[in-house]
Amino acid sequence: MKRCVVVIGASSGIGLAAARAFRDAGDTVHAAARREISEPGIAGHTLDITDHHAVAKFAAPFDCVDALIVTAGTNIKERRLHELTPDAWDRMLATNLSGPFYAIHSFLPRLKAARGTVVIVSSVSGAYTDRSGPAYQAAKAGAIKLSHGAGFESGGDVRFTVILPGVVDTEILENRPEPPTREQRDQMLHAEDVAAACVFAVDLPPRAFIPELTILPTALQAIGKTT
Template identity: 40%
Template sequence: MTGAQLEGRTAVVAGGGGGIGSAVVRLFAQHGATVHALGRNRQALAAAVPPEFLDSRHVVPHTVDVTDEEVVHECLAGIHDTTDIHVLVSVVGVNVPNRRLGDLTTRDWDAILRSNLDSCFYLIHAALPALRRTSGTGIFIGSASAYWPNGSGAAYQAAKLGLLGLTRAASYDEHTRGVRFTTISPGLVDTPHLARRATPPSATARAASLRPEDVAGACLYIASLPATVHVPEMVMLPTALQAPGKTEIPDAPSRPTSPSS
């Protein structure tokens, strides 16, 4: 791989201050892209970026709550006023500790669907004029739990499965204009996201999990494909820990082990 696959390209990365998101921002900037990083926490966005990249040629932070449709449209339109947008990435995702079906509240269901799925629609809609102009690419981070249920809970899995539906339909509608959408669905990735589980995975499981840089590398691969190639979906699992159909973490069960638990 050269260090300049995205030279001259502009990317928007929503969730750019998180574990996987900051790895995507860094890798894209290292490969020559100008990256507009979106997140609710400006400090997290700034902390995610090596200081030498915090300038308008490399990484530009934007304080945005992507569940606010109007704000998303304003932000994307503002970026598009000044530059083309070649790649849109959303790494935004949340879950709640009380995710078991019997514990899940309607409020949590709504919040998870809004953050993990509705926001992706807002981003796609807001970026579409720009992506059509560049025959650009949308990349969304889903979850392997959309393919094989695990302990991540009904709301999270419904949202991630909905994301597959959204990106499939978006590609169906837009491919003749050269616009492609890809969902990358990882298994366990060692990020701060894991500490928010009711039962966080053990140190052993975390050590065997995917790195944020692995997922960022997959994003770079998709973003660098020739315009004639479309990869709609990619599932990536940590070899020693998970396999197709077997995405539960063996030493840290997050589903009840007895009817009373």
């Protein structure tokens, strides 16, 4: 039976890999992102996850949704505490924390109708201190607790899983003050690794769910180690 899967933050990286993985599993996939998405077998939508009105409008036509995958995230080069500005802080929280809440808020009735699953892709940075910056770490920590709290209140009507990847070789690494070398990237997770974890969480039988899953690159096993 085909499932209806919505992936937000799917123009590249983990989101696009997740959309492809669910498509390849035979699901009907709706992929949304700020940038245009043109991928065979996937319905693409343009969406700014930081705009709660736009997210609500996007969700409105759906009757029920079996899985909502939220992978949208960003970081900035000027990430050190002394470099952060209030505007930069607000932008970081808008994408990495408020956006996932807007998606859950808008899709919750559709997810309840399907007894569906939400997967939020947070980061190991939200649980362990590293060099990703206080704003990113605070937002990703909030996303972890958002998932836990939503799952606590769902009463089993909707399963909530939060995934905490270690460093992944995606475009966001270009926003580091010093982007990693090719040799460093080769040691990192691939987007497809995290996508496989998303599919695994959704594929579990209804009697079981994963509250939290940490996935790290084998060559960089130390928590918080990103180089």
